Amino acid sequence: MGQWAGYLQLILEGALVTIKLTLLGSVLALIMAFVAGLGRISRFWAVRALATAYIEFFRGTSIFVQLFWAYFVLPLFGFSLTPLQAGVLALGLNVGAYGAEVVRGAIRSIGKEQYEACIALNFNRWQSLRHIILPQAFVLMLPTFGNNAIELLKASAVVSLISLSDMTFQAQVVRAQTGSTLMPFLTILVLYFLMSSVISYSIRGLERYLTRGLDGVRS
Amino acid sequence: MPPIKETRTKAAGQPPIIEIDGISKSFGAFKVLDQLSFNVAPGEKLALIGPSGSGKTTILRILMTLEGIDSGDIRISGEHLYQMPGNGGLRPADENHLHKMRAQIGMVFQLFNLFPHKCVLDNVTLAPMLTKNTPRKQAEEQAMQLLEMVGLADKAKSMPSQLSGGQKQRVAIARALALQPKIMLFDEVTSALDPELVEEVLNVLWRLSEETDMTMLLVTHEMGFAHEFADRVLFFDRGKIVEDGKPEEIFRNPKQERTQTFLKKIIAAGHRV
Numbered sequence: 001m002g003q004w005a006g007y008l009q010l011i012l013e014g015a016l017v018t019i020k021l022t023l024l025g026s027v028l029a030l031i032m033a034f035v036a037g038l039g040r041i042s043r044f045w046a047v048r049a050l051a052t053a054y055i056e057f058f059r060g061t062s063i064f065v066q067l068f069w070a071y072f073v074l075p076l077f078g079f080s081l082t083p084l085q086a087g088v089l090a091l092g093l094n095v096g097a098y099g100a101e102v103v104r105g106a107i108r109s110i111g112k113e114q115y116e117a118c119i120a121l122n123f124n125r126w127q128s129l130r131h132i133i134l135p136q137a138f139v140l141m142l143p144t145f146g147n148n149a150i151e152l153l154k155a156s157a158v159v160s161l162i163s164l165s166d167m168t169f170q171a172q173v174v175r176a177q178t179g180s181t182l183m184p185f186l187t188i189l190v191l192y193f194l195m196s197s198v199i200s201y202s203i204r205g206l207e208r209y210l211t212r213g214l215d216g217v218r219s
Numbered sequence: 220m221p222p223i224k225e226t227r228t229k230a231a232g233q234p235p236i237i238e239i240d241g242i243s244k245s246f247g248a249f250k251v252l253d254q255l256s257f258n259v260a261p262g263e264k265l266a267l268i269g270p271s272g273s274g275k276t277t278i279l280r281i282l283m284t285l286e287g288i289d290s291g292d293i294r295i296s297g298e299h300l301y302q303m304p305g306n307g308g309l310r311p312a313d314e315n316h317l318h319k320m321r322a323q324i325g326m327v328f329q330l331f332n333l334f335p336h337k338c339v340l341d342n343v344t345l346a347p348m349l350t351k352n353t354p355r356k357q358a359e360e361q362a363m364q365l366l367e368m369v370g371l372a373d374k375a376k377s378m379p380s381q382l383s384g385g386q387k388q389r390v391a392i393a394r395a396l397a398l399q400p401k402i403m404l405f406d407e408v409t410s411a412l413d414p415e416l417v418e419e420v421l422n423v424l425w426r427l428s429e430e431t432d433m434t435m436l437l438v439t440h441e442m443g444f445a446h447e448f449a450d451r452v453l454f455f456d457r458g459k460i461v462e463d464g465k466p467e468e469i470f471r472n473p474k475q476e477r478t479q480t481f482l483k484k485i486i487a488a489g490h491r492v
Binding site for chain 1: 322325
């Protein structure tokens with residue numbers, strides 16, 4: 001049993017890398033989702049075109065290919081990234097493209113009457129978006145954002161292919177060294193599930209927190 | 220509710236606050252407004268009545284810049300609403316110009332359009348804080364006075380979802396008033412309310428007309444209220460003004476056949492005139 005403790009240690013080190021990738025990737029994805037989602041509804045043609053191109057490109061190509069580009073091809077153009085940077089970049093840009101459509105859809109789903117109230121109260125476009133539309137739309141985005149974050153967590157396993165020692169990578173190391181598949185892969189199965197559960201529960205809690213005012217008294 | 224129209228006709232002789240000059244508007248092939256012209260004097264209480272689809276709501280929406288016009292001209296306090304001076308002539312209004320013009324006009328909607336994620340107080344304070352840079356404390360004091368006036372000071376911390384329709388509409392009125400507009404547009408403000416809640420909203424309108432000299436345009440199906448409240452009634456049909464006169468004339472002796480037919484239908488439907 002003693003040897004397993006050492007191997008478990010290895011897998012837990014990988015788990016930390018996976019958590020780091022997921023957190024950083026999610027932050028980048030969230031930023032990209034808002035930048036591109038708002039870009040899609042911009043008044044300016046060029047901004048809309050740019051946002052659309054980004055979304056279609058990153059949704060339309062595989063994350064595996066994007067990761068290899070970020071890690072192996074970009075250096076040919078003089079941009080060298082560490083495996084972690086390449087992983088965060090590929091995961092964030094890929095999931096951000098999906099998130100952008102969520103942002104756009106949620107904003108579009110806010111009724112015309114809210115926009116009209118904003119005009120009647122003489123808000124400018126940014127004030128309407130910032131104070132009225134986005135706070136209501138954000139609540140609608142949350143469940144899908146939760147899904148996207150879980151997708152990102154699971155997709156993070158592809159970084160093992162560029163030799164970043166994440167949880168999946170470490171499980172393979174343990175498997176190669178011990179010849180046992182069950183122990184390492186059962187361990188990471190449970191760990192992935194725990195991590196995605198944490199994401200689910202956090203998002204649900206946040207959702208409850210943000211909607212509490214909509215049918216209850218605030219403060 | 221004593222009608223006090225005589226004291227309000229002081230507006231005569233002053234230049235009109237709203238000048239509508241030959242405006243037309245189509246939605247696709249449907250012509251909602253057809254070469255429409257009328258003026259409104261400062262302080263005038265104007266009721267716009269007529270069958271649905273006759274264009275009365277569209278006029279309010281155009282004045283609030285929620286819809287543009289296809290042709291014609293509108294001036295508010297002598298200034299073009301949809302055009303601005305530039306290059307020695309006139310050019311289409313930009314956002315800054317619209318912003319300046321909108322500051323004079325407030326609107327209350329049929330379905331209230333409150334902000335559901337903001338408490339009653341925040342609904343009322345947000346516009347002055349954002350568009351006039353009113354400090355929060357001052358905006359809140361002012362909002363409390365307005366909520367007092369509409370009888371909802373005790374609901375300041377409630378969320379809109381906790382209010383009845385009549386209460387929501389009174390909050391919406393307070394919210395529009397917080398910007399101190401010269402002109403208030405009321406678009407069928409009681410149409411979505413249960414019958415027993417209509418009166419509390421109409422009472423607020425009465426109070427407003429008695430305590431302020433705001434110009435008020437009211438699109439309504441409450442003929443009894445229009446009769447007592449308005450200085451002047453416009454009857455619309457198919458995008459044109461069919462009849463324009465004092466409420467007594469329009470409701471008691473309509474000259475046009477279309478007005479007569481409309482009023483008969485309304486009475487048959489159980490409305491008091």
